[in-house]
Amino acid sequence: MTAIRVRINGGEVADDVPPRLSLADFLRERRNLTGTHLGCEHGVCGACTVLVDGEPARSCLTLAVACDERAVETIEGFAGDPVIAALRRTFHQRHALQCGYCTPAMLITARDLILRQRAGSEREIRDGLAGNICRCTGYTNIVTAIAEAANEIAKEAPNAQ
Amino acid sequence: MPNDQYGVGASLLRKEDDRHLHGRGQFVPDIKLPGTMDVAFVRSPHAHARIRSIAVAPELRGRVFTAPDLPRIKPIRITSHATGTKAPAWPPLATDKARYVGEAIAACIAPSRGEAEDLANAVAVDFEVLDAVVDAPRDMHGSRHLIHEQWGDNLYVERVVEGGDIEAAARAAEITVTRQFRMQRQSGAPLEGRAVLAYRDHRLDEVVVYASTQTPHTLRVALGEFLDIEARCIRVVAPDVGGGFGPKARLYPEEIILAALALQLDHPVRWVEDRGEHLLTAAHTRDHHYKVTAYADRQGRILGVDAEIVVDAGAYGLWPQGPYQEAAMAARNLPGPYTIANYRARHYTVATNKAPLGPYRGVGRPGACFAIERIVDEVARAVGRDPVEVRAENMVRSEEMPFTTVGGMRLDNGDYKESVRLCAELLDLPGIRARQQKGEPDGRLVGIGFAAFAEQTAHGAAEFVARGAAIIPGFESCTARILPDGSVVLMVGIQSHGQGLETTLSQIAAHELGIDPARISVRHGDTESTAFGFGTFASRSMVMSGGAVARASRMLRDKLCRIGAHLLQCDPAQVRCAEGAVLGPQGSVSIAEIALVAHLRMDGLPPGVDPLLDATATYEPAIGTGVFSYATHGAVVAVDPETGFIDLLDFAVAEDCGTMVNPMIVEGQIRGGVVQGIGTALYEEIPYDEAGQPLTGTLADYLVPGAAELPAIKIGHLHTPAAATEYGMKGMGEGGAVAPPAAIANAVRDALASIGAEVNETPITPRRVMAAIRKAREAAAQP
Numbered sequence: 041m042t043a044i045r046v047r048i049n050g051g052e053v054a055d056d057v058p059p060r061l062s063l064a065d066f067l068r069e070r071r072n073l074t075g076t077h078l079g080c081e082h083g084v085c086g087a088c089t090v091l092v093d094g095e096p097a098r099s100c101l102t103l104a105v106a107c108d109e110r111a112v113e114t115i116e117g118f119a120g121d122p123v124i125a126a127l128r129r130t131f132h133q134r135h136a137l138q139c140g141y142c143t144p145a146m147l148i149t150a151r152d153l154i155l156r157q158r159a160g161s162e163r164e165i166r167d168g169l170a171g172n173i174c175r176c177t178g179y180t181n182i183v184t185a186i187a188e189a190a191n192e193i194a195k196e197a198p199n200a201q
Numbered sequence: 202m203p204n205d206q207y208g209v210g211a212s213l214l215r216k217e218d219d220r221h222l223h224g225r226g227q228f229v230p231d232i233k234l235p236g237t238m239d240v241a242f243v244r245s246p247h248a249h250a251r252i253r254s255i256a257v258a259p260e261l262r263g264r265v266f267t268a269p270d271l272p273r274i275k276p277i278r279i280t281s282h283a284t285g286t287k288a289p290a291w292p293p294l295a296t297d298k299a300r301y302v303g304e305a306i307a308a309c310i311a312p313s314r315g316e317a318e319d320l321a322n323a324v325a326v327d328f329e330v331l332d333a334v335v336d337a338p339r340d341m342h343g344s345r346h347l348i349h350e351q352w353g354d355n356l357y358v359e360r361v362v363e364g365g366d367i368e369a370a371a372r373a374a375e376i377t378v379t380r381q382f383r384m385q386r387q388s389g390a391p392l393e394g395r396a397v398l399a400y401r402d403h404r405l406d407e408v409v410v411y412a413s414t415q416t417p418h419t420l421r422v423a424l425g426e427f428l429d430i431e432a433r434c435i436r437v438v439a440p441d442v443g444g445g446f447g448p449k450a451r452l453y454p455e456e457i458i459l460a461a462l463a464l465q466l467d468h469p470v471r472w473v474e475d476r477g478e479h480l481l482t483a484a485h486t487r488d489h490h491y492k493v494t495a496y497a498d499r500q501g502r503i504l505g506v507d508a509e510i511v512v513d514a515g516a517y518g519l520w521p522q523g524p525y526q527e528a529a530m531a532a533r534n535l536p537g538p539y540t541i542a543n544y545r546a547r548h549y550t551v552a553t554n555k556a557p558l559g560p561y562r563g564v565g566r567p568g569a570c571f572a573i574e575r576i577v578d579e580v581a582r583a584v585g586r587d588p589v590e591v592r593a594e595n596m597v598r599s600e601e602m603p604f605t606t607v608g609g610m611r612l613d614n615g616d617y618k619e620s621v622r623l624c625a626e627l628l629d630l631p632g633i634r635a636r637q638q639k640g641e642p643d644g645r646l647v648g649i650g651f652a653a654f655a656e657q658t659a660h661g662a663a664e665f666v667a668r669g670a671a672i673i674p675g676f677e678s679c680t681a682r683i684l685p686d687g688s689v690v691l692m693v694g695i696q697s698h699g700q701g702l703e704t705t706l707s708q709i710a711a712h713e714l715g716i717d718p719a720r721i722s723v724r725h726g727d728t729e730s731t732a733f734g735f736g737t738f739a740s741r742s743m744v745m746s747g748g749a750v751a752r753a754s755r756m757l758r759d760k761l762c763r764i765g766a767h768l769l770q771c772d773p774a775q776v777r778c779a780e781g782a783v784l785g786p787q788g789s790v791s792i793a794e795i796a797l798v799a800h801l802r803m804d805g806l807p808p809g810v811d812p813l814l815d816a817t818a819t820y821e822p823a824i825g826t827g828v829f830s831y832a833t834h835g836a837v838v839a840v841d842p843e844t845g846f847i848d849l850l851d852f853a854v855a856e857d858c859g860t861m862v863n864p865m866i867v868e869g870q871i872r873g874g875v876v877q878g879i880g881t882a883l884y885e886e887i888p889y890d891e892a893g894q895p896l897t898g899t900l901a902d903y904l905v906p907g908a909a910e911l912p913a914i915k916i917g918h919l920h921t922p923a924a925a926t927e928y929g930m931k932g933m934g935e936g937g938a939v940a941p942p943a944a945i946a947n948a949v950r951d952a953l954a955s956i957g958a959e960v961n962e963t964p965i966t967p968r969r970v971m972a973a974i975r976k977a978r979e980a981a982a983q984p
Contacts, residue, residue, distance in 0.1 A: 052606070055497045060315060069313070074231035075224015079392045080476040083228035084900035088390055114964025115224030128222045130213055138699030141228065141392040141443030162913070169908035173900070174390045174698045175444050178937075179908040 044108040048073070049117030055110035055167070057104045064088045064098075075115035075144045079173065086172035089145035090114050096152050115144035123132060123151045126189040136185035138176035146172050150186045159190035208712035208780040209928050212865035216718070217697075226441040229396035229413050230651055237398070239470040240459060241317035243307035243324045243357045244481070245299030248333035248893020249346060257309060257326040262405040265324055268294040268310045269877070271461045275427045276496055277452065279523040283669025286358040286525055287773040289552075293454035296453020299328070300348055300516035301556050302895055308458050310470060310848030329967050333893030337513035337551035339489055348516060348552045356516060357524050357550040362532040364607035365494075365543030370505025374496030375785035378579045382496040383962040384568045384942065386488035386513065386883040389561045390905055394479040397459040398467035407434045414439045415450040415696050416736030419672065421728050423452040424460050432896075435460075439726035442698035446877070447560035448484040449698075450738040451519040465533045477898045479587070484559025487570035488513040489531060496543075497578045501584040501591035505543030508535055508572065510859035514550050521671045524550050524558055529668065530565030532615030537573045538617045538831060539595045544607040544819040554893040560738060560939040562877055566654065571707070573941035574652035575961060580952060587949065588626055589651060593618040596653070611826045611877035612655050615921045622655060623917045624833040627853035633837055645839040648952025655831040658858075658932025663825025670882045674735035676821040677745035681710060681753035683761075683814035685800035687715065687781075687793030689721040690770045691750055694734010695742040697728040699873075700934060701866045702742055706750045709927075713754035714761070715779035716792060729779060732817055739943060742934030743862060746827070748820030748927045756816035764795045812910050824925035830933045834855035834875070834940035836948040842956065845882060845970030847949060852941070857919035858933035859926070864918075867933060871913045874937020882945040886964050957981060 041056040048071060064081075067090070069071040079085035081100045088099040091113035117178060118124040127147050130136070137143040146169075153159040153168040165183050174182060207213050222224050241563050243265075244256075245756040257265045268274070272832060276290035276949040285881035295306045309320035331346040334355055342354050365921040370378070408430070414420050417437040425432045442449065455472055462470045474483070490511040496504045510531050514524035526763050532546040574592075581591035596617040605611045633649045641647060657664070662675030662786045680692040691706055702725065734746070758778050765783025766767040766773040768790045775786050777807075798805035803812045822828065854871055861867045888896045897903035922929020942963045949970065950959045958977035 048543075058315075060421045065313075066229070071235060072852065073224075075226075075392070076817075077228070078230070079394075079443075080900045082899050085392060085476075097716040131222060132218045135215065135865050137218060137221055138445045138701070138869060138873060139392070140217065140226045140441065140699070143221045143226075145223065163621065164910070166908040173392060173905055173907060175390060175446070175877070175905065177869060178874075178914055179878035179911055180872050180913045181869065183908065183913070 042105045044105055046107045047111040049113060054176065059103070059105050061104045062100055063102040063104050063107055064099035073114045073116050075139050077144065079141065086149065087142050087145045087150050089172065091148060096149055115148065123154050123189070123193055125193045126152060127185065128190040130185040134181045134185040134188065136177060136181040139163065142172060142174045146174065146182060151188070153186065154190045154193055155157060159186055202252055202347060203392065209639060209708060209860065209862050211384065211467060211708060212863055213704055213708055214720060215701050217703050226974060228441045228443055229391055229398055229411050232398055232411055232440065234398070234400060234469040236468040236887060238310040238312060238468055238470050239314040239317045240462065241309050241314060242305045243309065243321045243326065245295065245302060245306055245374040247299060247328055248328050249348070250328035250329040251331065252295060252301050252306065258323065259321060260321065264320055264947040266462065267306065268292055268296045269924060271458065271465065272650045273428055273464065274457055274917060276428060276673060277427055277520050277522055279518045281523050281525060281669055283525060285406065285557040286523065287352055288523055289517055291628065292517050293333055293457045293468040301480065301554050302893060303556060305454050305458070307383060308462065310454050310462070313742065315471065328332065332633065335553055335555065335889050335891060335893050338511045339424060341511065341549055341551040348515065348554060352843045355552045357364040357518065357552055358954065359547070359549045359631045360529065361451065361545065361547050362472060362608060367505050367507050367543045368497045369488045370543035373504055375499045376497040376580065377494060378576060378583050379704055380576055380961055382491040382493065382572045382575060384486050384487045384489045384571055384881070385886040385963060386901060387881060387887055388480050389446040389448035390484060391444025391446055391449065394474035394476060395449065395453065395455065396473045397456050398469060398471045398608055399942055401463050404509055407436050408460050408463050409436045411438045411440060413442050415445040415698060415738055416730055417696060417726050418694055418733050419521060419735060420452060420456060423931065426458060427457050428461055431821035431847040437728045438502065439696045441696050442696065445698045445737070446562045447564065447738060450736060451484055451559045452521065454813040459628065462780040464657040466756050477902060480714070480887065480898055480903055481895060482556055482699065485515060485517055485556045486558060486561030487568060487951050489560060489880065491572040492831055492855040493572050493576050495773045497580045497584065499584055501580050501594065503541050503580060503595050505600060508546040510546055512550050512749065513553050513555065515553055515555040519556045519557050519559045522735060523671070524669065527558055527565045528834040531569040532611060534566050535569040535573050536606045536608040538568065538597055538612065538653055540597050541966055553933055555889055556842070562874060562935045565941055566656065566939045567878065569880055570652055570654045570939050571943045571963065575946055578650070578947045592651060592653060593621045612658060612829050613824070613925065615829065615831050615857050616919060617831055619829060619919060620857065621651065621921065623855035624835040624853050626915050627855060627915045628835045628837055628851055641839065645841050646947040646952040647837065647839050648950065649835065649837050650944050650947025650951050651833055651835045652940040652947060653833040654939045654959060655829045656936040656939060657824055657827040658740035658830055660739065660827035661825035662819045664827055676819045677749045678732040678734045678755040678819045679749035680732050680815065680817040680819065681750065681757050683757060683792065683796050685796055686789065687796040689716055690724060691721060691749065692724045692731040693746050694731050695737045695746040699739065700737065700742060700870065702746065703792060705745060705866060709747050709750045710754045712745065713751055716781055729788050734848065740934040744822060744926050744930050744932050745820060746860065747930060748822065749818050752818035752820050752928045756818060757814055760810070760814060761792065763807060764798060765790050765811055768795065768798065822926045827853050828859065828923040828925055828931045830856065830858040830931045831935050832940065834937055834942040836941065837852030838945060838948040838952055839968060840949055840952040842974055846966030847970065849879065849910070849912055853915040853917070854937070855919065855935065857921050859931035860929035868916050870934050871916055871937045873916050873970050876906050876911060877913065878938040881941040882942040882961055
């Protein structure tokens, strides 16, 4: 067991974890943050994407012990985040989800694309989603929803980088 | 009565979205019960092997369970009423022999999945390895080691579908075209794998089984049968299910084993499949071999088709319907939307040392569509005409419908030719032809291809009886209940796992009752709260369950009107339900007020009217042979003749599924299906080596389509309401996945026409494209 202290969605958490415990299992099994989903557990499907120190990360391939003294954001967080709020709205309006399994991670990846100014065209968005598999929608509506959210955010903050 | 904002035909936004957008969906692995132990399986590393012994160390006893440790479990048995079928008994934990890589041999329990896997790794099984049967066409009549020894061969069943006089067609033909086609084995690969959580509820004297399944009620039937317990002692719950697509509409050994463990142990048990297990052991699909000969005249009129179909169905048949339907449906659907008069299809369902084959979006039809639509294109090329014209000319005309095809499918209505025209328009066929004339600056070759199909949906008793099916999923059920405050609950026997049925079924009740869908809840997937139903598969739930909701809602509406009229002191014939109230000639009374009377103030009920607002209805469409959606799909590709790489430039669907309850959801289903069909066409394949080892164990080598390699999917609609269903609905969940392999293969053929190459095997990988190009160039170089 290894003692870790992690900031999760803004709150400090201390725990003793086995060294081989993944961040995904730590979040899901120990913190009951079940919005982080596991689709492949080998880093391909992207369903487990969370933010570690603000960067998207595969929580299935990230060990919990590696998150000691770091900040993790999951879909249960993002309170007051305007980009996630816009994405939730456009995903709903554009029917960008069906079974909902890929959705939390899709939102987190999309938020990152928008913040990094990598959602300016359909081509950019599609390339940016290469690491997130959706088996239901065929992606067309996801791409549209992200483009619309990006537009909204750009209008609200025209001077943003 | 119909309400344009939320009734039938409205693109109402989904009720399901909010929980998923906030990560508050509840999938099986999200459910936490104190004391739960995780289960991991010892699985066969060999495709075909006798099990000599299983060594479980004494200290592992009570944590490792082999077949003798779970004596309650009976072998899974398939019943088929079709003649000449063989059905092996399948012990959920292998006893004497393992017949595919991944077959379960022992279950191990521990406080976490990792520890359970450690236990599984500590179990030693002594195998005597046998020769694997992996080549279905070669080995169907026999092999050195038979899979099921008592059979004498490796054939589940062989049958013939025929009509007209194929020999006469052969004699009359001016053109004869023969091709072999192959659609490789693949996985359904929902993003959430399978999962089971089971525990014993002593108060209710039942075993509760949470499962990621499309069919909770029939799963309960199966658990009762194979665990020998009464259904009243079993509750099955399918909570949120992260995609199904067919593979989750079958019984699995793991579900029986988890329920047996829960009955035997004093704590909950959970099994969460990992992706490797899914690719190894969840139902595989397709794996078709075809040899097709088309006989035609010089105009391209197809006189007859002679086909041989071999389906590699794997080691066992999945309960309830067994391995038979894949080949049978391919054979019956192969004539497609065409007036072909003479037909013969010999079809063979073959046992191999591979994972069992099960349903996957399209069942049988993507292969059949691939075979017929490729051969239609080759007939067109043989007579020197455009495949678009030849295709349309061979189609059943509107005025000929209902038309029973030579394969025995009763096509109810529609304008098939118009779908071809519309699809060509969506892709700008003349523009693509002009582009082809000019050529590409980068040397790539552009091609356009089309494929059409008619999709049997919402088939009822007549169809399943004709198949000799073990169970007849010919109806659905709904209990509609208005609560004392006037809010509504619909309890339905289907299961919604992405199809948005919580929304669309609310729309139907709203349509009938004049109540805002926001005041309507849909309960599904729980045997405790819903009347028996079969679940969601076969493009059936909107028609079947929607029909049941319509009927139950109308029963409630009649009662609301009787009570409302009494309260308004008028005749029931003078009132109607709308805007959340019963409206009379003078004044109205709200549904909430009527609900109050029906529950809490029965002194307000008219004489002879019972309290409660609670109605259960079943529904079966008026025609049991199904209502047929249809579509033409078209693809534009650019093929790099130096690398074989295919870029999908454009894709369009022109389709007709009758009345759309929610056009937004219909289009979502089409696009999702199309992308799965593109996966079949270009990427997805589970190859097995000669020893029966599957070569794809991860999503890094089993490739599902991603956003980056896809175009936006265009859709055009035609509207021909069905005569036999409520509102004219037709099912449409699967169709998207049927035609993309054929359309893309025809586009690749078109692109490579100048080289003379064709690829008749999916997925159309760069390696296969290069092989076809090499073969064509070598043939051209021959003197």
